[in-house]
Amino acid sequence: MVAHVGITSLSSSIACMSRPRRFSFIKPKPLAMATMHDDPIREWVLSEGKATQITRISSIGGGCINLSNRYDTDAGSFFVKTNRSIGPSMFEGEALGLDAMYKTGSIRVPKPFKVGVLPTGGSYIIMEFIEFGSSRGNQSALGRKLAEMHKAGKSEKGFGFYVDNTIGSTPQINTWTSDWIQFYGEHRLGYQLKLARKQYGDSTIYERGQRLMKNMGPLFEDVLIEPCLLHGDLWSGNISSDKNGEPVILDPACYFSDYYMLATEQPRNLA
Template identity: 30%
Template sequence: MDNIIKQALHKANDHSTINNMNRVAGGSINESFLVETQCDRYFVKHHADSPVGFFELEAAGLRLIRETLSISVPKVLAFSDKKGEAFLIMEWVEGHGTSETQVKLGERLAAMHQNYGAKHGFEKDTFIGTLPQPNGLFSNWLDYYRDRRLRAQLELGVRKHSIAGRRQEQLEKLLERLEDWVPRDVPPSYLHGDLWGGNWLAGPGGEPYLIDPSFLYGDRHFELAFTELFGGFATAFYEAYASQFPLADYYEDIKPLYQLYYLLVHLNIFGETYGGQVDAVLRRYV
């Protein structure tokens, strides 16, 4: 690791002496480190067997969010996707949440969602965790969500044997009828794409920062639905968001369908632990 971190620092134009290097919590996918040099402090992620483009895509997502000037993200200093030596080096962000942090998070996310792409999806295939996420640019949200999100997880689940029998039949029926619930013509908002409670943090002054995006353009309610799935967001967050960008009337009706994608992802990564939740959504709509 010493050599990889030195490479990261050199690529970030810091050639000074490393004073401290400590492993920190950073999710289950990467090894993560706080690195302190004579010049600065950095957050370094390393993946010994990363897929092609893994950190390039994360850096691109952070850049696109940063360019909206709506919500803070860590500054990316350098990255490499060289096999066995892949890394991402960013500024170190540290702070403490205040009573206003989740209010700011809701307001800032609403502002980010009012930035739009030309089409839905993304021009490159990305990852959700380490699962490949096929993309492409689509003229409408319905086709993208059905074919690149739900169908992609269905096909993966069939290959992994996590989706079969009645579950497979119901999911295929749902895809046939998806237009009964999912809107076709909605604005393609800038979306973080993997916004659960572990993918934001409080920085200096309690300022919220988004981290670890799986960026796409799409229906903003898809993002909000995921925030409700595993917790980590206060009532004040949702109130602040709605005060800046009121939710569509269809949100409550469609929320489980949008959460279904992330449940399928977890089913395909972690197994049958999430099978019951998947089946519950399918029973509701099929």
Template identity: 35%
Template structure:
């Protein structure tokens, strides 16, 4: 069987181990196809590696996109109704090359404010984000709970990094997802990120909503959730994401005032 091998410096072993755990968690739900894992480790020369099943993948067609929407909804539904689940994950992992804190919380608003927005905003300030933007971001974090007065998200298992580059289809049309950053949280975070960076086929969103409709207010919460990823991109790739982050923060703070 052909294998796909990723390698890097020794410090990437933790990322590969988190990837193995995330793929195993998604596979265990028996809802969405993910690559099989053959192993991970570190060679004598200090090279860290992970070996995965090699898959012939193509971009999602409308038909495969619809199937993925249905299966993602099934993933969220099954895992969002498990007893005693909390927001977070037993171990920290990574979003792209950035560390992702997954300390568990009983409040989704607190989890998203403390484990998602706060660390990214602190790194953004260290990376040169103007103080005026950071101050607005801090005001937003203080008021995050206002976005959840009428909804109580379930702690669903999430892919966590669901953009178009982390999905594809096999020759028979089966959709596949990979490179996860799993944790338990609001299912809408997966749907929100799926609209970033090119997005998925429209059939994906329609099929998901038909299978499990979203709650009112998603369009506003979507901006909140995607702010996390835009801040992360500012921290990883620089000031090209500053204006987008500023506009999102300003829009969300205006919602709080309204």
């Protein structure tokens, strides 16, 4: 059985606490009736996408945040995610993360092409369509490719990222910070603790977390900490392989952080 990169926002599946649902596909109006003006996705595909015709648009199953479609054309296939209620900032963060990982020339990721606004509200992202294999592939190869990405993806700006992004639908703050302990304390643990306190109204976890943050320093004494590029949301649902068995990662929440945090990455959706 062949899976596809069109499994939308796989990072949202845990947040949904259910198996990814299949979206019903509403048959679109005939392509001849869609104008370039009212369909920016079609406009891009038939111009910058180098296609002369779209032969099929098919819905692909996904999570609970975005809708996804595969656009088959005479110039190849494209993967498109749309959200009818959220502006382009979420997809811009995803595209910048994919682009940063893609430029390391290490592990395979879907190449992002275009982020834009839908005329009826919401936003979209167009990216490379990758046909998945039947498994997550060779895990040793995955580890080596990730190590190559972390080695190649460096930042002179410190710890953080070019924009804030999201884990599922939870905001992730990426303000550039020169000190890693400060970055992780304020923008990762601290921010999640605030969300948890706001959501549940229990200050116990928050207070314990504050004590942890104040005492993290000694754990990293005499340790060289350099910012390297992380996927940021690397759980099993965001790992696959292409049809040749090469590892593929997708749906990132990228930032530059200490490589010691690779095993735990970002604490997910406490709120």
